[in-house]
Amino acid sequence: MRDEPLHGRHALVTGGSRGIGTAIARRLAERGATVTILGREAVRLEQVAKEIGADGFVTADVTDRDALTAAIAEAEATHGGVAILVNNAGAAESAPFLKSSPELFSRMLSVNLESVVTACHAVLPGMIAEGYGRVVNIASTAGLKGYRYVSAYVAAKHAVIGLTRALALETAERGVTVNAICPGFTDTDLLRGSVERIVEKTGRDEAEVISEMVKDNPQKRLIAPEEIADAVIWLASPSARSVTGQSIAIAGGEVM
Template sequence: MAALPLHGHHALVTGGSRGIGVSIAKRLVGEGATVTILGRNQTRLEQVSHEIGAHGFVSADVTDRDALRAAISEAEDVHGGVAILVNNAGAAESAPFLKAPPDLFQRMLSVNLESVVTASQAVLPGMIAEGYGRIINIASTAGLKGYRYVSAYVAAKHAVVGLTRAMALETAEKGVTVNAICPGFADTDLLRASVERIVEKTGRAEAEVISEMVRDNPQKRLIEPEEIADTVAWLAGEGARSVTGQSIAIAGGEVM
């Protein structure tokens, strides 16, 4: 019986206990990878890990550099060096630019950009030593274009895309690929909670709120987390070994 495509590879997914991260981790388990999920809530991590058949979990706030490095080291002590890193953890806050305080920009850069830097620097030496590695950054269409009222988030995600391109050039001859995935609005529990808040605040219908969110998507629908997971699985596999430095939009044809 042939081994599954990612058999023997240790994959670590940050933000792996909810939303897109769960779908990614579940798909990588199905591809045969040894999967560790990383998040903040240990109870939820344990529950999700059991539900999807992950091989372990580690707890850390990705904005805490020392804690994140320690968690990755813990995962590697158990399952060996990380061969596939999915930098999925992130957050978005909104405010008009003129009302956005400096700490808002710092929070968005810390969770969306600096966590990617910390995690990637932790695993990359091992990848280079092995001559194999995949770093996959979950960015956003906000990394490819501008959106109103989320200037700090847009700036951070643009930075992730730029970082991806620079890292890809530095690792191109070392057996490591670095890519970004840029989803549009995805149908997750966090998005649904956001929709509920808008409905409560404005009295608008849920369908109207979602329709507004996807107005720039020619397919006029939310992106399914499984679609993002499919792309991660492809980028992690042997068939994408020549794909590096790319920012792949999953947005129903939205113009960037």
């Protein structure tokens, strides 16, 4: 592990107890980073941390600014300053725009954008002081193009892309990089749950539902969480020190 380029770097992954977040945390641990996963459910976090070899966990609802800030401070008190921040926590709600209430927009902005702002406020001073830091925001292809019936989610993810670009410019001379990864439809338990609900509601079979989801993906397949994780490892590595302000789509060639 001492030969790994991330050895000794404290990495914190929000939404680390399932799906893409767990895959990212696992890869970071395999590459020698000291990994803290953050989520809402302590029992599940403890189980996942043991399973993937993470060094610890902290609990917080990322939409609670004070709780998230305190959880990050707790992680830093235990394992040192966060050198690699992966803002992975997020959520999506769907509705036609004219049925999308202000409250829905507020929820989507809170979980997908404001949580990123809070986490970055918490860790960037330490990164700048150390002259080293990696921030990776897990956005979405919805941050690069529009989709029907998820206008609030699209707006929030576009904002994450804009924030990423602005922070990259502000930190470019401080040894810190800030990038976004934009996955297409990814094979997680949350997506499978959505597929099951669509199957129950429409009577269509699972393969047909997934085929509809990936119709804009030229490879016609779901993205594996490990593909996202490998991109994070690259962005966190010394070899990507000149890559900042980028929004990297991992979507099988989908046109943005």
